[in-house]
Amino acid sequence: PSLKYSPEGLQKDLQDGWWVVKKYNCEGCHQIVPGATPQIWNLDIYQDGTGFEGVPDKNGRPPTLIGQGARTDPDWLMRFLEDPSLSHTGEALTRNGVRQGLAVRMPTFFLSERERGKLTRFFTAMANLTRNYQRPATPALEGDMLDLGRAAFTAGDCANCHLLGGETNVNPATTYAPSFQPVAQRIKPDWVHRWVTEPQSV
Numbered sequence: 001p002s003l004k005y006s007p008e009g010l011q012k013d014l015q016d017g018w019w020v021v022k023k024y025n026c027e028g029c030h031q032i033v034p035g036a037t038p039q040i041w042n043l044d045i046y047q048d049g050t051g052f053e054g055v056p057d058k059n060g061r062p063p064t065l066i067g068q069g070a071r072t073d074p075d076w077l078m079r080f081l082e083d084p085s086l087s088h089t090g091e092a093l094t095r096n097g098v099r100q101g102l103a104v105r106m107p108t109f110f111l112s113e114r115e116r117g118k119l120t121r122f123f124t125a126m127a128n129l130t131r132n133y134q135r136p137a138t139p140a141l142e143g144d145m146l147d148l149g150r151a152a153f154t155a156g157d158c159a160n161c162h163l164l165g166g167e168t169n170v171n172p173a174t175t176y177a178p179s180f181q182p183v184a185q186r187i188k189p190d191w192v193h194r195w196v197t198e199p200q201s202v
Contacts, residue, residue: 010125017122020115029106031064032126038062040104060102063178067202069127071191073135074120076182081116084108086182098178098186100163100170138189 007015021032029040038061040046046061068077080086084097084106097106111119124131141149153159158180163170165181183192195202 010128013118013121013125013131016118017125020111020118021122024109024111026065029062029104031066034066060104062102062104062106063099065123067127069123069125069129071187071195071202072123073186073188074124074131074133075135076186077120077123078116080186081111081119098182100167100179133188136189 021027026032027036027038029038031038031041041061080097085108086097121131124133161177163177163179163181165179191202
């Protein structure tokens with residue numbers, strides 16, 4: 001017994017999380033660590049020149065989960081893992097979750113609350129962060145600041161790639177980016193700031 005590996009803290013979160021990742025074969029669809037190639041990414045539909053209805057779909061693969069713990073609010077992730085379609089959370093009317101343009105959908109695995117907690121803590125540990133995340137207060141924009149934000153959004157042509165939420169007809173050939181509808185609850189504010197100011201860093 002004295003030789004048994006019994007990690008604590010973040011190392012325990014990593015060990016517990018890997019058990020769940022392996023149990024449900026998350027790596028079959030998602031990239032968990034840099035350099036890994038999920039099996040589904042090798043399908044012909046995700047290679048250049050092929051795809052659903054003849055549309056190249058290399059960018060339509062299930063998303064990488066590298067950095068998930070750094071960018072995603074843990075409370076939101078717990079809810080998402082319970083229902084990836086977001087069908088009963090009011091966040092997506094189309095039952096297509098966050099990335100409505102993808103041709104492949106994430107199954108609902110009916111994870112237990114304990115398994116969802118282990119996965120959430122796993123991604124937090126992968127980002128080398130502590131468990132106790134407190135979402136900072138973000139006051140609503142008003143007046144000139146609201147106008148400035150709207151102008152920046154329009155100038156950046158953000159809606160050219162991202163959905164705004166509630167769309168019923170989505171073209172997977174042109175829509176790869178995640179929907180903006182749940183972003184206020186889904187993404188950590190400090191990560192949004194990093195993404196907007198230094199997108200190449202992530």
